Amino acid sequence: MTSSLSSHEQRLAALATKRQRLDALSEEGALEALLSDPEAAALTHSFPEEDFFLFMHRIGADDFLPVLALASDRQWQFVLDMECWQKDMPDYGAMGLWFRRFLKASPARFVKFLLEEEGDLMDAWLFRNVEVRIREHDEDPSDFPDGFTTLDDVLYFRLRPLSEEWTEDAEKSEAREEAVFSFVRHLAEISHPLFFRVFQEMAWALPAEQEEAALHWHRVRMAEKGFASQQEARLLWVPLAEGELEKQGRKHLNRAPDGDWRFTLPEHGRRMAEDRIFSEALELLDMGDVLADLHLELAHLCNRFVAAQGRVIRSREALDAMGQAVMGYLEAGIARITGEESPTPLLRAQILRTYRLDAVFRAGFGPVMRLKWRVQAWWPEAWFRKSGLALSFWEEQGMGILGGLLLEVPLCLDMNAASGRLYRPFASDAEIRETEKTVSDLMTLDDLLALLGLSSVDPMGRLLTWKNLLLTLWAKDSLDPGEVAAVLTPLHEERFRSFFVRIREERVGGFFLSPASRDAFLLWLSDRTRLDREQIADRVGGILEALFQELDGELAAIRPEALDHRYVRLFLLRPA
Template structure:
């Protein structure tokens, strides 16, 4: 009677040991992780204990060629997960991928692969054979030559011939040879394993309806993937459906189970949590949560969130670097959502409230709240653009210059992105913090203000097609032409007429020259006259950008003498 508690205790201890070893192995470099597993006294239970997602990333980190021994020790469910992840493109089976993975498993454990294909994955095996071979059954009095060229047989009854596959642009010339080599060995081993079963599979494969077979394979694959958060793309895209902060607060709360400290737990996927990095509200809130049970459930939930994002984006990832980008995306929108839900309280209170929100609301709903903040910027940009002065004048977005064009380009696409301008090595990236949202919103405010201000004027916008016109050189050129006494229009200013105007801009000597205050005032008065608004109103709407424009002119041309002006290097004015 005392044996059952003792057995349970030993089981719990063994599971904890396996969990600790998995965590240690996943923290090692790939080559050391492989050696660590192989050198285990009992490597098979350790390999079987890996969640399928972690095993998938582990063998890709190590390299498929070096992971043959691990593949031989993997469980059937781990094999099935590999096939579910690798052999599909949308709702179609990739036959070369099936060949590749079956070849790997043939090298890892040929006898087990044959058993698995003959009994565990019969539907996939028959569909794969239908697409790759023709089957003919010879009658007892039929001459084999009557069947045609290219047929081979194992028993002089069932004859097979390889089908010609259509060429693929991404394949090399050796694909067909590899396929025939594998299939010849596979069919030979299947015949040797159980000849009656071999004949059944060949006969059934010749009579399947391929569209129905592939659809059923896809349905079953989606059921298995959905259990791990990989929903079909048309369903997973719901992760991008926004939720308002007030609406989330009235939604049902999730239930967190509080297991006993020594309770047996299912293996938790560690890879997504292992690449969590950076200082953001989500990671700070996680750091304040105690309890291995709660953290384990949150890890599982976070892995499911990352999987749903991958499904929605129809993205296949195979290494930590690619996974890290998905994790950063999830963390970023989680942090934005948490900030929106905490109403910008003090940092200490915000972190505490964020931790409470993580424990009380599903992570995917907090993600949707954060993504909604980015979508709101996108919708605002689209509403403005439809009625904008820019569009009414049929001007391109490039009219707003590099920075503003970059921000608008990130907002006017299907899924909004943050214009990073290569600050972190990329021109665009996902929004990662509420600071990104506020920075983009501030720039959008300036664009809308400038567009509204220019819409109050009747300034011409027709310009020569051989010149790059942006709002800065458009505005400065129109102002300069009027100051010089030239006819209004977006035309190049003759250099001999521009030099006296250029000399009058400056005060000071040498490289310390600055634009005179009277010049700034004259420009503001000119723009005020064109818009019909008082000076202070123009300054309130666009003052910061206009001041930045004059600082840029000072920086570029302050040290330049008027005799050294070259129209090719004066982008702020259109010069002939």
């Protein structure tokens, strides 16, 4: 393969190999290896901007200054774009910290970089931080307020008072002062007339216009990497409309067939492509530029997913977690598009080659957003909410599923997670469909409970669940024939004992809910809700069967004479 590359491409491939070796070293070892490399500048420049940013934070920003001095203007620009903006607004506190670092790393070059590449942002930063006075020929500097200083006895300047948000941040305050005075000194050394003009123009500067102009170019640069504005990036969350995939989701590759870009792809795109589910499909696409373009598309899609959440990722581990989430939704999207629960590698490869990845992602993430919107629409009208009950009413699983869907970015409940984290992104279409079914069951149950005719419900310190509500109400009505309880209260332990003995029967393996008791429960529920048994079976038959099985387990574990209200979960009891 190497022999088919030009000498320039071979050098780029060799630099890429060196970058991969740095990943295997410790932070100190990687920094030392890079700086001691005979081609340290070329190796530094070979980092894609995203990888350079992550490498910098891996090493530590303040320890990274020697490498920062070697970095390219594009790498500098990316660092500023990532660190010095907060939701489309310049972050002047962060700007002081980072300007100070750049001015320590390469002061004269950084001043020229600001003048040539970031003039609008520089002007806005100076206006927000520096107050300027021009001394007239008959004016005495002693008449100026305290704090003014000068380099030429004509132009005087001082730091503006700190904003309230910085008054308690000593580091930002110190960094701002150091950055301003270092910038002024080095600008004057480069060209005193230029220094004078820059500060003189501040008198009629319009910082809002300067910030708007800087924001425009910031957005352009970020969009090139997939980091659209948060509002635009969140279009990624919008479900596909009917026919949109075929009309607008097909790929139109216009990239030149060869070029250096193949050797400077962001590494997280390659790592995402190593996902075990996709690896076989991607092997079928191993056709040089086709696969490389897919790696780049994956990286940009991941960046857009990050931008949609308004986050700045500073570690490889966090970025890989985002990449894994994206791959899960791509897998779900392929399943939705093909209608196959487990598409073959060939079918996956066809989808990846035919459709834009953002469209495939939306095919997978869209159903999650629809489910979130469905829960949000149901939430204010739900019977349990109107009754003043907490999410714990639906027990741990129901509470976790609903809580995960109501997050800004919906997440999947994983009660078996080895990491101890209950929530994670959905990893497959099967998980999405399972969650959809559970939500439908909860909504159906809520509708059923609304028909029970309860006038008020006491949450009982969050001990109340839909299960013990149903079963306790059944027990109360059964113990008082002819009466329909309008208020749910715990049963007396002794009264419940007789009911407990009546509903169970002994069989091989222990005590279980008798068939007659099951029929009695369904008849009671039908009378109470005024639904016939066929309607109940259609709506909640599977749910009630699971409840009966759980009740079997509780009945088998308790002897009537040893009944203790503290250890009964499925009925609400009070002590004798």
